Amino acid sequence: MASKNMQWILPGYLLLLLFHSTLVLGQHPLEKSHSLSLVTMVPLLELERKLIDNLDNYTNALEQKLQIIRSQITVMRAENEKGGRNAISYLSNPLNAFSLIRRLHQDWVKWGKYMEQSVGISQIKAFDSWKNELPTELDLWDACAGIDRIQSLYDLELGDFINGNINGKQYNASMSSADILSLADHLAMKNRPSEAVQWLQEVPQRLQEERLFIPRHLLIDEVDFLFLLAESHFKEKHYSKALPLLQNCLKLKPNDARLLRLWKSTQDLIEKQPKPFPKDNKEQNVPLANAFKLSCNGPHESSTRLHCFYNFTTTPFLRLAPLKTEQIGLDPYVVLYHEVLSAREISMLISKAAQNMKNTRVHRETKPKTNRGRTAKGHWLKKESNELTRRITRRIVDMTGFDLADSEDFQVINYGIGGHYFLHMDYFDYASSNYTGPRSRQSKVLGDRIATVLFYLSDVEQGGATVFGNVGYSVYPQAGTAIFWYNLDTDGNGDPLTRHASCPVIVGSKWVMTEWIRESRQIFIRPCLPPAKGTSTKS
Numbered sequence: 001m002a003s004k005n006m007q008w009i010l011p012g013y014l015l016l017l018l019f020h021s022t023l024v025l026g027q028h029p030l031e032k033s034h035s036l037s038l039v040t041m042v043p044l045l046e047l048e049r050k051l052i053d054n055l056d057n058y059t060n061a062l063e064q065k066l067q068i069i070r071s072q073i074t075v076m077r078a079e080n081e082k083g084g085r086n087a088i089s090y091l092s093n094p095l096n097a098f099s100l101i102r103r104l105h106q107d108w109v110k111w112g113k114y115m116e117q118s119v120g121i122s123q124i125k126a127f128d129s130w131k132n133e134l135p136t137e138l139d140l141w142d143a144c145a146g147i148d149r150i151q152s153l154y155d156l157e158l159g160d161f162i163n164g165n166i167n168g169k170q171y172n173a174s175m176s177s178a179d180i181l182s183l184a185d186h187l188a189m190k191n192r193p194s195e196a197v198q199w200l201q202e203v204p205q206r207l208q209e210e211r212l213f214i215p216r217h218l219l220i221d222e223v224d225f226l227f228l229l230a231e232s233h234f235k236e237k238h239y240s241k242a243l244p245l246l247q248n249c250l251k252l253k254p255n256d257a258r259l260l261r262l263w264k265s266t267q268d269l270i271e272k273q274p275k276p277f278p279k280d281n282k283e284q285n286v287p288l289a290n291a292f293k294l295s296c297n298g299p300h301e302s303s304t305r306l307h308c309f310y311n312f313t314t315t316p317f318l319r320l321a322p323l324k325t326e327q328i329g330l331d332p333y334v335v336l337y338h339e340v341l342s343a344r345e346i347s348m349l350i351s352k353a354a355q356n357m358k359n360t361r362v363h364r365e366t367k368p369k370t371n372r373g374r375t376a377k378g379h380w381l382k383k384e385s386n387e388l389t390r391r392i393t394r395r396i397v398d399m400t401g402f403d404l405a406d407s408e409d410f411q412v413i414n415y416g417i418g419g420h421y422f423l424h425m426d427y428f429d430y431a432s433s434n435y436t437g438p439r440s441r442q443s444k445v446l447g448d449r450i451a452t453v454l455f456y457l458s459d460v461e462q463g464g465a466t467v468f469g470n471v472g473y474s475v476y477p478q479a480g481t482a483i484f485w486y487n488l489d490t491d492g493n494g495d496p497l498t499r500h501a502s503c504p505v506i507v508g509s510k511w512v513m514t515e516w517i518r519e520s521r522q523i524f525i526r527p528c529l530p531p532a533k534g535t536s537t538k539s
């Protein structure tokens, strides 16, 4: 469900991925896109537990070998020392002399073989069998993008964020120098060297601490770190900062070709008049990206709620059980219904959906894997699935007054790391002469998406607001509430003021459920709607 705006942010995303060609080429058909939904990351913890158990078993195997060797050393040393005290006397006993010859000829060959024997072959095999389940390069890319989105979109202070102080709240979590280096690498690949430098500046102190308790094979490679820092300075044209770093690197790795190349270029540029640097290849959707950032950072809690009231009117049922309604805004008309789902209903919806989550797609999207305008996974749920979904369907009729017979299935959605949905409109705008997307027979019959009901199935500790960028509405998720708005004006044209976004989740697992209501069934209901923009009604 993207808007036409979605189309022109696509090239930016694709471009970024093309920089890193292995990502595109290396995509596995079974790519799981782990970081796009928190609930589907739960098995990763289970995988990690298995890996730890296996490594634990490996230490047992090592220990067993150690024990055998240690015990034999004691025995062998005792015999050897017996001979050492008085060699001739020892050797004059033929049993001793013979045994020495035989031991050296036979037993020590066996010891040699024993030393060479690998330890923990079955654990190494077990590890190999799980290798394919490890997150891929694309997973890491997505996870980095999520962290970057959180930090840069909300302007979080880097030092605090890295130490687990997020928006003034201290969490028991922090980033290692390997985490930070991955982020910096990601930013460098996105051609954002100055931000890469900021991240990299957090590395040295952390690395110094880590040297005390992290084994060498897990520590970041100092040359990788220095090279990335030098390269980022270079891209920023800070050649005199890059040069000493490169010289340090060359002391550690004098023959490294990439180092030598960059060092040479840097020196040339310092000596000669710097050449004009190739133009930055930054993300191209700058105005829209800024609008997104502004919307998510807008004056919080602003949402000048007009007023709250009980809606008794839509259907006869509401006279008995009125809806707690909160008006978010009149143009476009957006309301929030409180307490429309119970905790029990929510947990049933989530547990059903969690069993089978798929990457969500944006309509008209051609390359869902590389487009990350939406970072979430979802599950479609038919309205007739069970008693619960039928009950919710009736409730939406009460909330909206619409006929839902032809409307879309529910989509239960869970967001991932920094999960967001970029600014978009829900409608297709078939009526507009500008519409260029597919026009299936089905969509013609069902009509456009006249209205949206978005249920919040979870609270979100930080971030994750739904914002209407053009009009400054923002709504924070609260489990059990539902937000409702009209996408089309009374003439059936898409209302661009309904452009909205889901801001990145900072802390929390955000669950929502959408219902997109189609237009065609509503011809007799439509004229009764509260005034949207334009007052004429279609004949």
Ligand SMILES: *[C@@H]1O[C@H](CO)[C@@H](O)[C@H](O)[C@H]1NC(C)=O
Pocket (backbone or CB within 6 Å): 050, 051, 053, 054, 057, 126
């Ligand atoms: C580790 O060893 C124990 C006992 O031998 C075994 O039951 C378990 O399955 C092993 N764990 C893994 C992950 O191989």
Ligand SMILES: *[C@@H]1O[C@H](CO)[C@@H](O)[C@H](O)[C@H]1NC(C)=O
Pocket (backbone or CB within 6 Å): 172
């Ligand atoms: C924080 O997490 C560490 C493990 O990462 C744990 O050892 C420690 O007890 C935790 N501290 C608190 C206050 O929960």
Ligand SMILES: *[C@@H]1O[C@H](CO)[C@@H](O)[C@H](O)[C@H]1NC(C)=O
Pocket (backbone or CB within 6 Å): 311, 312, 313, 314, 399, 400, 401, 528, 529, 530
């Ligand atoms: C009650 O809700 C329906 C559907 O949203 C709307 O048409 C009606 O105007 C609302 N009633 C009031 C008093 O706003």
Ligand SMILES: *[C@@H]1O[C@H](CO)[C@@H](O)[C@H](O)[C@H]1NC(C)=O
Pocket (backbone or CB within 6 Å): 432, 433, 434
């Ligand atoms: C079609 O697109 C043009 C240019 O983007 C815009 O000015 C115009 O308002 C659009 N027309 C409709 C009906 O949306």
